[in-house]
Amino acid sequence: MNDLLPALPLSSGPPASGFLSSDLLSSDFLSSDFLSETVRALPSIAGGLLVTLEATLLGAALALVVAFALGLAALSRRMLVRGASRAVVEFLRGTSLYVQLFWLFFALPMLGFRLEPLACGVLAFGLNYGAYGAEVVRGSIAAVPAAQTEAAIALGMGPGLRLRRVVLPQAYALMIPPFKNLLIQLLKATPLLSLVTVADLTFRIDQLRSATGGTAAAYLLLLLLYFGVAVLLSAGMNALERSAKARLGQEGGGA
Amino acid sequence: MPTEPTAPAAPDAPGPVPDKVRFDGVTKRFGDHTVLDGLDLAVAPGERVTLIGPSGSGKTTILRLLMTLERVTGGVIHVDGEPFSHMPSGPSGRGGRGGRGGPGGPGGKLVPADERHLARRRRHIGMVFQQFNLFPHMSVLANLTEAPVHVLGLGKEEAAERARELLALADKADAHPTRLSGGQQQRVAIARALAMRPDVLLLDEVTSALDPELVAEVLDVLRDVAATTDLTMLCVTHEMGFARDISDRVLMFDGGRVLESGPPGALLDDPGHERTRSFLRSLH
């Protein structure tokens, strides 16, 4: 497994030069050599796929927590809480995911904190997409008709009960489509992990590419694998959305 | 002349039994727009009062203030002789001294009520809305049992039993509210409010969103409620036949003030103001 390290693009020199310097022009597309190498590399590719899925799901889970914390804070009646939420969201969204990940991986150790590369990725994905998700949470809750809250007040329900039993279950259905988009965006950001030594799908396939010279075929395979994962994640989110809408009695297509 | 009829409870004479609801000089403004302008109004326990008048005259605002969905700009609302929109200043606000009678008169200083005070006091008030406002993510039965279980602390079975007493659910118990007709939805909403056993029921144009042929079934339910309970009812409606049937008193509103009031027969058949007459004519 030590042979992973030489492919690390950013640990020394300009980014990606080590990554891509070899065999720029060799593209013996779908050579039998490539096929047999691919078959031999299947366990390695599967391992990379698992790392990519792990990073995606852990990042999404953290993002969900961050999104709810910041989104609910943005709806607080206290101006200070709202302002703090706003500032954190603007900071996390404004500083670019790419820079955040590199900062956690390269700069944070200089302050004496060293995180596992995968943990850097999960943290960066969770914070960055959590900040985008905060707006989804805030907007979805605000989009639940005020009349629903009024009906709950008229039934003597307190603020916590109203949020938990009346507002959130309805806001939930509105959150799923934008969350689906964010999830796909997060998946598409995970190749960044390969730049910080994590052996994700992109990293593994790039190894295969270096080993075989099957440049075009390797990238086509890589894109198809990401596309497949994206399609599966979308399908899962669509199923969630259907069940949430059915619970609101909207399956007939009416609003 | 019916302009100054004998009201069951005059605003300035509380009598031995405190008014169920009393508005003392209540003003409500939205920005520059004054919706209620120094309103005095007293409602006796068990009294049925219907509020009529052109839209924008402040009728619905009265109900919303009583339900604590809006806050007064000026004046005080009392319920059961105790301040409702306000509470005594100082640490007593959280002490929860409930049972003492007597309005928060000249002695104690009143400050606008905090959320806790409002939450405690509004328990005994229920409301039915123009647009039903049923919870779309819950079955019909869950709509009826949600608050009794989670607010009153009833057992699930007990709450379901109460729901069945209030409404013949038959096969609709597990249905989605959106699958019901408008009239059925509003009947569920009425039962939902009654399941909390309120003393005061607020009805805010409960038939205005219904197709004409569905109005009767809802009004019949409410006639039944009026006949079989001693609930205090405040009702905003354009259904004059219904107002006649259930009301002890009708108040005609215009521009944030009570233009005239009286028993339904007198006011609806022989209004004292030209404004009332033209309003009533406009309904036909």
Place this chain on the structure above:
Amino acid sequence: MWDMEAARAALPVVLSGFGVTLLATVLGFAVAVVAGLAVALVQRSAPRWIALPVRGLAAFVRSTPVMVQLFAVWILVPGLNALTIGVLVLGLHYATYLSEVYRAGIDAVPKGQWEACAALSLPRRRVWRAVILPQAVRNVLPSLGNYAVSLFKETPFLSVITVNEMVHEANSFGSTHFAYLESFTLAAVVFLLASWPTSLLVRRLEARLAH
């Protein structure tokens, strides 16, 4: 710990990269705006045998990582310089987002507007120019602004194909001077200072157009 000297030395390097970042943003977004409109119009008006493959390809590009796309094109298309490839790939990637924005913006023009045009017998070109597009532009402008800010924050991906934009410069400064803390913090601050006012502006535009 934070080294002020290193930060002072890093600042001009980072800022010189920022020029490339801005250039890539402007050019990339220009590609996205034009190509996105083309994709939207093809999907709307072209015969099915063209519209369907275009729709499928757009979905594929939209659902796969731009970083892998950059690698792939960089290696498969020799002879173009890295910035050109970066601008084209990032621009086309965003074009697939913008085509959806345009589609939604056109769909959001009420059906009654088309019917009113039919009732007035307006010629087709006039319908688009005078009635539909002015309303659609109102619908899409805030989204375009948001995507422009988003593209700006994704330009660091171009560093993987050796484009010397800001993060590339911050990274090489960090590695040669062992001053990652200073160089990446500065890069983050520059991103924040540039993107925050822009998104505030977009939000104001959004609020104004909502009326």
